[in-house]
Amino acid sequence: MVAHLIRLKAQLLANGFRRSPWQLVGVIISALYGLFIAVMLIIGLFALGAQDQELIRTTLVLCGSVLVVAWAVVPVVFSGADATLDPARFAGFPVPARQLTTGLLVSGFVGTPGALTLVLFMATAAAWRADPAAAIVAVVCGILGALLCLAVARLTTTAALALTAKRRFREVATILVFIPLVALGPIIGGIEAGLSAIFTVLPRVADVLAWTPLGVFAALPADVAAGDWGLALGRAALAAVYLALTVWAWSVMLMRSLRNPVQTSGGSGKAQEGLGALSWFPATPWGAVAGRCMTYWIKDPRYAAGIVIVPLLPFIFWYASSQATTPFFVYAAAPLMAIMMGFSISADVSYDSTAFSLHVSSGVSGFHDRLGRALACGLIAAPLVLAAAIIPPMVLGRGNDAVVLVGLTLGGLLSSLGLASVASARWTYAVVLPGENPFKSPPGAGARAAVTQLATMAAAMVLLVPEIALAITYFVTQNPVFAWATLGVGLALGASLLVLGLRWGGRWFDARLPELMQAVTLNR
Template sequence: MVAHFVRLRLMILANTFRRSVWQMIGYLFAILYALFVIGMAVVGAVAGGGVDPQLTGQIILLAGALAMVAWWVVPIFAFGTDATLDPQRFVSFGIPRRQLLTGLTAAGFTSIPAAATVLVSVGLAFAWWRTPALIPVALAGGVLAVALCVMGSRAVTTALAPLLDSRRSREVLAVAALVPIVMIGPVISWSTTRLADGAASGDQVRSLVTDIAAVAGWTPFGAPWGIAPAVDAGDWGLAGARLMICLLSLMLVVIVWDRGLARALVTPPTAGAGGRGKGLGWFDRLPSTPTGAVAARALTYWIRDPRYSASLAVVPLLPVILAVAGGSGGLNEIILILAPLTAWILGFAISADIAYDSSAFALHVATGVSGRADRAGRALAIGVPGALVVSVFAVATCAVTDRWDLAPMVLGVSYGALGVTLGVSSVTSARLIYPVPKPGDSPLKQPQGAAMATFVAQMAGMLASFAISLPVLVLAVLTLVVGPVFGWIALVVGIAGGVTVCVLGVRFGGRWFDRRTPEIMQQVMAQA
């Protein structure tokens, strides 16, 4: 039965490769990236083990604990990312629950993250190469860690399935997940800067790592990785306690998963009840024209669809990120790029609008909406509120930095970036259709193999936007180098250029839309 589940999982993976060459290319890139990360981790561990085995062991404990936390937490936010062996699919086969649990566990090791975790666990064991007798101990701890990672991930998602069956809960969790993910980089940068500014000595760093590892070692996340360091230090009692924590945690994980699986096999998933709306919403407020109808529909998506609102959730975090990037001095002139950066993000957000429509795109085809009305409605839906947000950010950043002499330049670059990216996105979204998360899915979920197609499409849009924005960018540089007079020129050029590119993008994108409507419909439905 176990071999059958593993073979089934591999067959499903092979079939996805036959269906799309992009999926195979994306999978190969993911494998190469995983191998690079594995190599760096193993080389670092082996080198550190030759210099200071105890400190290296504590660092491995902390890194391993973070990895296990990610294994347990990320699937909650990216619920449904890999449902190829969903227990619901086996309800009608009458497979005994224990065999099903064992088979699903074995199949879980066929994913890239699981295989990478196994290889890293094996490689990290050789950090103790100066004491060969500890290598088997470290390998045993790695086996327990991998088992807790894979089975703990399944247990958590299965136990929380009733909550995650609610669409509203999934939407809130998906958007909330972006906050810690976006803040990872700034937090690391801030920590590094603080250590450098504080001129922390090696003993202080070692003491900090040891104290944190001592606490993490008493949790299920760090205990497997802490067995070998405890044995190396001669603390057999601590090693035994950490082993017991691992075994008890593994037993608890199996029980939770088994009971969750039993419930999943007899309780069908429930669809979240839709909210009871009053009136027609934006359709009541906007003109009764094709462009107004498309804009109303797009605005509704921006508010209610987490795939859209996830893009907006990043915007309030940008001031924090830029403040951290400015260094220990806090808010400085680097925050002046807040408005242009926000404009670029908002304008580029509609580059996959048609792909996000999924099967609902048939409404545009069936009702005969013209390409120009479709392009204009989508651009207006984000362009008008985007211009207001960008204006507020530009004025606020100039006030905070007390650089009112740069206000015209900042506004010009911001309006130009918004108009240019809206125009370019209006063209690319009608020409380059790539796989995106389906309606109702987590915004963190990416279809298998979509990475390369997404990269090519977005890179083409970014390069085009940058090339078209060069005049106003050159004027911005001249403003900083020569004088504020070029800032006023940048304001005029930015507004005129942004409006011109946006109008031309809507026009040419509309022509492409009208000319390729059947092909666009075919591409969208193939991904629905």
């Protein structure tokens, strides 16, 4: 049964490749990226082997502990990232508990995260290459440590099943966790000054972690290298107990969850009163589309996940400006925000999923569909990007700079909305389905989505060249005429490109309704 589950996991992954060649391309790209990271880390481990034993032990225990914590936390927050061999699907099968838990646990190595963790844990032997006995022990501990990571991940996800089954928890948690990842540079810069102060404490922290499940396997080879075999045997026994208890606790929780499955919550359960955002717009075809899209922007976490970086850009660029010789680097945030916000509706048709059938059956025209979507996005984006364009120059006491930035920003927003209106009517790609984890990677989405997004963003930057040229001329000459020229050209050219995009995208939408409906169905 264990071997059957492993083969089943491998077969499911292989079937996904046959379903979509884009998924195969995406997996190959991610595998090559993972291989590159693994090679770099293995080279680092090999270089670490030239240091003294205390430094090797401290580094490996701390890094191993961080990795175990990551396996415990990330699968809970990003629940549903890999639903292959979902334990709930085995509820109706009389599979013995021991075989089911063992098969599900070992099958975790069939996939990039599990395989990469196994390789890296075993590669810690390179750091102990000066002591053959410690290197051999490091290989064995690496296998068991990787197995502990998978067991900890299964344990935490099963224990948090009742909480992660609530849709609102999944939506909020994934987005909140992603925010510090986006701002990782400023965070690292902020703590960099304090690293020297805590560096002397790290060995003592490693000593404590070496007796916990987090670092016990990483510390074992160090005991062997030091020749303390008694301590090594005691730590090995403790490590075995930790691993056995983790697997046993997960097995108990798994069997309990299979006997009493938790019902997944699809919403808040509160009744909706009135028309909501639909009442904000006139009773016209484009007004109905705008109202529904505004509801998406307010309630659908996939939209928030797609633009979670946008409100953080001014702070990131402000930090970059503080580290550079000029404070004006923060000016780049507003135009970039505008382009990203306008570009965000390029996947609107894909996000509609089955609801796109309403557009087909109701006969709404392509122009009205494009106009409603662009209007909803524009109403959300305009206050954000204008604030990012006006506040920094005002703080610096440079009012004419604000005029330039407003022209650049509005030109970028309007032209990118027009461009996205064309792109979403012509190209679709697989996106996360409604109600799923907003950061989940759907089959076939990787390479095709990346190519479409990069091409659209590049085209948006090209369309902004006239405004950029005028803005550069202003900053070189400091002539306010060019500041107002940037504003005028941004509004006029941006509005023209928006109207052109709405009409062109509308014609494509009308001509390709059957293809779009088919694409949305296949993307599910």
